[in-house]
Amino acid sequence: MGLTKKEVEHIAALARIKLTAAEKGKMTEELGAILGYVGKLNQVNTDSVEPMAQVTGLENVLRPDDRSLPPGELTEKLVSQFPHKKNNHLKVKAVFGETTE
């Protein structure tokens, strides 16, 4: 079950990772090998088996939305980690500007 270079480019775009030409080649090979390995799951009969997404069996776990923190703490720490900011606001490139896609 191999991957084509076009498929790898499509996945890279979905995954928002820019790959070099060399990386694309290597990735095609490596992902192909791994997908070949995991393909053995087709040998397992899973007719009428419910998929299991989680092991706890817990459902609808809630807590009150009352996390009141003293001011001057968490927000400041989070803002300090912003790569680009202006006046305590997170600064990003234009969302609706001209794209090169």
Place this chain on the structure above:
Amino acid sequence: MDLKKLTIKSIRAGLAKKEFTAEELRAEFLRAIKKENPKLNAYLSMFDTPLNTGYEILNTPLADIPCAIKDNILIDGTTCTAGSKILKNYIAAYDATVIKKLKKAGTVFLGKTNLDEFAMGTTTENSAFGPTLNPHDHSRVAGGSSGGSAAAVAAGLAVFALGSDTGGSIRAPASWCGVVGLKPTYGRVSRHGLIAMASSLDQIGPLTKNVEDAAIILNAIAGHDPMDSTSSPRAVPDFTAKLSQPITGMKIAVAKEFFAAGLNPDVAKTVERAISKLQMLGAHIDYVSLPLTDYALAAYYIIVPAEISANLARFDGIRYGHSSKNGKTLLETYTESRAEGLGNEVKRRIMLGTYTLSAGYYDAYYLKAQKVRALVRQSFDKIFESYDVIVGPTMPLVAPKLNELSTPLENYLADVYTVQVNLAGLPAISVPCGNADGLPVGLQIIGKHFAEETILKTAYAYEQSRTE
């Protein structure tokens, strides 16, 4: 003071008898780390003034005990890299719940330990900051992904360490470094403040010199957390209470598939000796089958990359972490930041996960893997109807040399005995059981959900029998 021999109880006793002060103890560890760490690369960062001092008046079991924390667990105000360039300068904005609990117990933090990038790996060779060497043989790896934690404990650079385990990342390095490593039942310990890899499998657990220390730490870190919606509301027993209960009459299952082709014959002999010891201690040994063992590994390497692709989408150069200067548009900020900041294994797994979750492939891969996961859980449930624990080797080989496992698949195949446990959410412990080819071997003991007491007492009985 032989730092390699210090346990939690021996330190508490030493402090009570005034053989040394808490300050002297901390200084000894810092000296040892400064001397040994440049070679081993167990620690990524050290706290020159160890955090959480000044609790000398506490008389709790963990007061003044110096420990190391895997660098994917957040400690407020300190860097947390997850072993990645993308978080090289990231400073945690809050304490993980386990850290809050350890701080309350008076534990002293020495520093953050090395790991495979975002916990993806079995050798710590995937760290963006170099591998961690095995203290028993510097030409070999410590194991991963909690390699730094295991090496720190084995080399006497911490009394205990916290690691995380998604597919064996506590047990594998514990096995290869000759220390105890415990992965609790999924939901037993809060994941709040653990940088997520695969949310339905990740668990935090202790790496220690002996089984009793693991039980003491589990007492401190376990418990329901309203900040982790997957944490269990089940009450936490005292995990040390039943440790020394004899294991006579215990029904122990040995999975045949854990001794199939691919297992190093010397490792097999060492583990078989350990199982005979359990029999001499009065346990009944039976051979059973876990027929999905090989398929479980394949299911794991579909499910985990899928969860990884979702969990790592947040690393995009926007709110924190490395942000590329080469992006001309918003989209390029994402694609370039991730290209520059993420390592090869991380990119591989994100790509794999993106593929198997994408339209047209979801049913064939991800859904199929989730069904196999259900079958894996059932296969364990069936065995646990008649048996108390399942045992076998933790790893199919001893610590490999650097670069020995050279392809992604070779690394994945080393996880064959450990991943099923995470898929089913079961607790498991790796306890040292001797050497093979001169290197440490671990015995893995797997229990039913929330049966940490059972696997701890089995491990304790075995451990104590070795010192007689």
